[in-house]
Amino acid sequence: MSGFLHNSLLIAPILLVVSLVNAQGASAIPADMQTTQSPAKEGVVAQTDNQAVLTAPIGVSSSDQSQQFNDRSSKNLNSVMSQVTSVSQLSDVQPTDWAFQALQSLVERYGCIAGYPNGSFQGNRAMTRYEFAAGLNACLNRVNELIATSTADLVTKEDLETLRKLQEEFADGLVEIRGRIDGLEARNANLENQQFSTTTKLNAEIIFSVGSVFGGDRALDSDRWRRIEAAPAGTARETARANEYTASGGRRLQDNAIFSDRIRLNLISSFTGKDQLFTRLEANNTTAFSGAVTGTNMTRVSWDGNNDNNIVLGKLYYRFPVGDKINVIVDAIGGEFYDNFNTVNPLLSSTPIGSLSRFGRFSPIYRASNTGSASNTGSGVSAIFKLSNAITLSGGYLARRANDPSAGAGLFDGSYGALAQLAFQPNQNLTFALSYAHSYFTGGNNDVSVSGAYGSAFANTPFGAGVATSANHYGIETSYRFNPQLVLSGWVGYSQAIAEVSFGANVNRGDKANIWNWAVTLALPDLGKKGNLGGLIFGQPPKVTSNDFGPAVLTATSNLREDSDISFHLEGLYRYQVNNNISITPGLIVIFNPEQNSNNDTIYTGVVRTTFRF
Known part of the structure; x- marks a missing residue:
């Protein structure tokens, strides 16, 4: 027997052990890899509430790559x-x-x-146990054939004796390995029998928050301040002020500290490896810092929405590709444009790990439909078309109450929002988007929300909460990553609201209101430690700069639903990443001139958000 054959036989048991271990490992990969992650939005290092995971709507995700690997393996076999x-x-x-x-x-x-x-061996491809068995059998058959034909120069009795000795020498090791493999197979079979689903993965997101507002008095809108200032100075003016505060819900801020939570359980299923059926169960008891608490929506945090921790179906959608360039999202309930499209604020748009405030997440244009998770609203369809590697066209339609067949409701007869966006990403650092949205609100069921419920009261309902209103929204959004530790983003938005009906003496059909907002955000990833995030947000919440609302003959006390001054939003936060699953984010939100009026006291919102994700 040649020295080479002898050496080969010496290492044969070792190669056998390695092959069996590799085969066992390969068989365990697909089941774990085929879980589909939540899609992310296009953009720079994008993050979303649904744990997107891709940074563009069209592409190959980790789950897609796994599926393609399995497909290739099956074809090869x-x-x-x-x-x-x-x-x-x-x-x-x-x-x-x-x-x-x-x-x-x-x-x-x-x-x-x-x-x-194709003439290849594919030596680096993972080998299944079936393939190993087939190869081993072929070689043993060949050895038997050589023995039968007395090919002594290839296989000698000495070779066979050496092989026998090697089998005896490694017998105990092979028995041990066989026992380990049998144990692994039993455990794997047990897991397969007890697993929740072969197509569905469960993840969860839990927020604990402690927060409070503080400052002076609650905010009043500019019409109330005009009536106060029209009263004679002195006692009469103080009486007028007291009356306006009483009528609006009280003078002092409700500044007691609160502890609250929001829980989301997400079931993510995939049937082809490229599609995604998303089901969310949600509970929340976080009181909004608005209305009777502060007198303004400008002080709201991003995760508020108190339903007394009752479990509800928060969101249900199905996402699937059409060809290589189009992704379609069908929202059954809980549809939101800001979950479906790139909001161009990559590191601060996510509720659990981004901005603390509602305003700081993204432009209000993405709330044009006035729908959201756990609100039993938001049904429709969206599509994302990848025109090229650098240009993406997105569009969608969401009805607010599509499940209601009554007049003024349903899929096409009630309140709705439609949005189109053209996004440019010429490189991994720069994203620039042009957005247009159209809204229609019937005026019933508190549907009117022109500015996303985080500007002034007039910006949200420019003609009143019960007046049918449409609006055209225009937005420019951009984000630039100067380096991995510095990302600057921002937006400018303009809306023109239109009264769709006449209402009383103050509203004529066709009346218009002009509304502006803007913001600049600064994100500092990995600040102090990998995974941490520092953030600064400064901007002007939506403001009504002009409005046709009002009587034909104006007086000093006429309601104009027009903002007098400019509010400024300043926010600072620091997210400390405790580990892969837990983060703690303290921060402060400061609103100067709340409700776009300088007579109001500055209001502060202090909050600590702890997020668990698993």
């Missing part, structure tokens, strides 16, 4: 292999490969190794 007589016939095998000599011996000396029809 089913392919007819072609016999080769020389290792040089295998196109992907080089003399420098570590197993070249072993492979050369098996091909040229024993003739028991075949290649794939």
Whole structure:
């Protein structure tokens, strides 16, 4: 027997052990890898509430790659292999490969190794136990054939004796390995029998928050301040002020500290590896810092929405690709444009780990439909079309109460929002988007919300809460990553609201109101530690700059629903990443001139958000 064959036989048991272990590992990969992650929005290092995970709507996610790997493996197993007589016939095998000599011996000396029809060996591909068994059987058959034909120069009695000794020497090890593999197979079978689903993955997001507002008095709108200032100075004016505060819900801020929570359980299913069925169960008891608490929506945090911790179906959608360039999202309930499209504020748009305030997440244009998770609103369809590697066109339609068949409701007869966006991303650092949205609100069921419920009261309902209103919204959004530790983003938005009906003496059909907002955000990822985030947000919440609302003859005390001054939003936050699953984010939100009126006291919102994600 040649020295090479002897050496090969010496390492044969070791190669057998490694092959069996690799085969077992390969068989465990697909089940774990085929879970589909929540899609993310296009943009720079994008984050979303749904734990998107891709940074663009069209592309190959980790789950897609896993599926493609499994598909390739299945095709390879089913392919007819072609016999080769020389290792040089295998196109992907080089003399420098570590197993070249072993492979050369098996091909040229024993003739028991075949290649794939395309002339490759694919030596780096994971091997299944079936493939190993087939290869081993082919080589053993070849050895038996050589023995039967008395090919003494290839296999001698000495070779067989050496093989017998090696089998005896490694017998205990092989028995131990067999026992381990049997144990792993039993555990794997038990997991498969007890797992929740072969197609569904569960993840959760829990927010604990402690917060409070503080400052002076609650905010009043500009019409109330005009009536106060029209009263004679002194006692009469103080009486007028007291009356306006009483009528609006009280003078002092409700500044008691609160502890609250929001819980989301997400079931993410995939049936093809490229699609996604998303189901969310949600509970929340976080009181909004607005209305009777502060007198303004400007002080709200991003996760508020008190339903007394009752569990509700928060969101249900199905996302699937059409070809290689289009992704379609069908929202059954809980649809939101800001979850479906790129909001161009990559590091601060996510509720659990981004901005603390409602205003600081993204432009109000993405709330044009006035729908949201856990509100039993928001049904429709959205699509994302990848025109090129740098340009994406997005569009969608969401009805507020699509499940209501009554007049002024339903899929097409009630309140709705439609949005179109053209996003440019010429490189990984820069994103620029142009957005347009159209809204229609019937005026019933508190549907009117022109500015996303975080500007002034007039910006949200420019003609009153019960007046049918439409609006055209225009937005420019941009984000630039100067380096991995500095991302600057911002937006400018303009809305023109239109009264769709006449109402009383103050509203005529066709009346218009002009509304502006803007913001600049600064994100500092990995500040102080990898995974941490520092953030600064400064901007002007939506403000009504002009409005046709009002009587034909104006007086000093006439209601105009027009803001007098400018509010400024300033927010600072620091997210400390405790580990992969827990983060703690303290922060402060400061509103100067709340409700766009300088007579109001500055209001502060202090909050600590702790997020658990698993």
